[in-house]
Amino acid sequence: MSKPVVAIVGRPNVGKSTLFNVLAGERISIVKDTPGVTRDRIYADVSWLDKAFTLIDTGGIEPDSDDIILSQMREQAQIAIDTADVIMFITDVRQGLVDADEKVANMLRRSKKPVVLVVNKVDDFKKYMPDVYEFYNLGIGEPIPVSAASMLGIGDMLDEVIAHFPERNAEEEEDDRPKIAVIGKPNVGKSSLINKLTGEKRVIVSDIAGTTRDAIDTAVKYCGREYVFIDTAGLRRKSKIKEELERYSIIRAVTAVERADVVVIVIDATEGVTEQDAKIAGIAHDRGKGIIIAVNKWDAIEKNDKSVKEHSDRIRQVLSFMPYAEILFISAQTGQRLNKLYEMIDVVMANNSMRLATGVLNEIVAEAVAMQQPPSDKGKRLKIFYITQVSVKPPTFVVFVNDKKLMHFSYTRYIENRIRDAFGFRGTALRFIIRERKGES
Structure with a gap:
């Protein structure tokens, strides 16, 4: 919600x-x-x-x-x-x-x-x-x-x-259709992507009751399932000033991401990934949403057999804070690989709301600890007592340890990678909350 x-x-x-x-x-x-x-x-x-x-x-x-x-x-x-x-x-x-x-x-x-x-x-x-x-x-x-x-x-x-907050009505609460925000810098092809995706399949253009936003929601049926696309490209700014436009696109992105389950970040292949892309992507990352990076205008690139790898590496480098994001090379113009986008949205949504059984989680972590010893400081070693998943969207885990200060960022990252190895979680951030259990050394 x-x-x-x-x-x-x-x-x-x-x-x-x-x-x-x-x-x-x-x-x-x-x-x-x-x-x-x-x-x-x-x-x-x-x-x-x-x-x-x-x-x-x-x-x-x-x-x-x-x-x-x-x-x-x-x-x-x-x-x-x-x-x-x-x-x-x-x-x-x-x-x-x-x-x-x-x-x-x-x-x-x-x-x-x-x-x-x-x-x-x-x-x-x-x-x-x-x-x-x-x-x-x-x-x-x-x-x-x-x-x-x-x-x-x-x-x-x-x-x-x-x-003054709008009352959430029951209808909106029960709307479980996947909501996809399409965000990105001005002129990367967000509107043409939405137009191509919705094409003839456009069912309804509506504002969801209870929200006062003017973002246009477009519902689309694809393979029997309905998806709602949140378009932030509806308003044209007349501003000539680059900073103002950038600020505006960030504000629009925040409001769209807030309402979405999955965020498609559109990047212009002819321009490559930029600092402004990183700012906009950071919003979706902060909010723990499912994330797909759509590299648009791929048809306009001179390609050889290394192009995909070179572009992917560059994106991973600039967006290094979200290594889990899925990358897809598309063309809104020609429709290239747009059917893959729907498949990817389904996968990312499933991962963003996946729940793991506590027993299985603890087995994975026990194995990880056996493979790589936890850090220690001044003779005191980190002990992980227990891990459990407390929520989804994004999947969030609470880890109980003997001393919070010993749980270094790098070891949390290591545990995260082991969990990802076992369960995938492609396209979604994972959150870890570290808690101390008192009275146990």
Whole structure:
């Protein structure tokens, strides 16, 4: 089930990034081996009470003239309106209500999306409340006073945000058709791939009830099974600025990946794999989705008998954080190998939701430990007592050990590889949670 998406919009210097960082907490720095994505901090996973959501920062504006600020604010607001379930509009009590706030508020109001109006820098509620009330004039509801820097009022603000989350209806819960997000940089052929896949087989184009996204979902029947493709290529950006386009494609990718079971990352064979591809792929990896890398425009490449290997090696090198991903060379233009894509989606989905019996798992791990001794430190050796699978999508395992510090990253990777040798798990990430069992040496 997809998590709601909350987007932050606001003028320069109203404290958007301070607020983003407060909400994102320290958790964001955990993912060390995904290039690019976590450094840019465009999105973060946040949970409040029992609700989890994805927080998106729509972008920083640092121009010097009011006209540019306003046009960029509108651009940001549009991104938020296009992709978010709830929009947080941040204003600044010290600067008061300004013209740009009014104009953006009009856009947000017309969008009919839920907006939470946040008035930041209210370090002293008594002193600033009269100034906070001024923001009622925006006509988008009650202003919520907070201080991101002093962490005041954050709970009330989050209560308001989660109150707007769409109710999940039973129909959506039971929709067990495979959902496939097709993501990638602009112009790699995402739209033509979806058009070719859906071709004459297009059944319904619909927005799933309960989601307010505008991504177009296309259901397709193939060999008697129905698949839902989530297309992120629906909106055309007019932006000329490369960074803005990149940021936008990452934001779109986050919202699509959130809803998908399997993610098809489209790469342009004529261009080769790039840093931007790695950023977009990192989103699917962070989310533990099933992953297929589709190398498109393969028909346009001068090939010899080494081409596939050379291209695959290069992709593996740039996307080294996801060695498990499946690679398929296709052409959306000619339809080459597209039937293989459906087969691969089925395999990857099955692997992403595969459950292993605890007994079998422990046998594999016992064997692995016998073959390669666990690490030790200062005379103390790592002991693995027990391993069990706790969830799927992605398959997640809890490993009980005598001392967490001894479970080096490399040994976890070794255990993961042994499990993969035995069960395949092609196309899906595996997660390992290491727990200590006290009182046992």
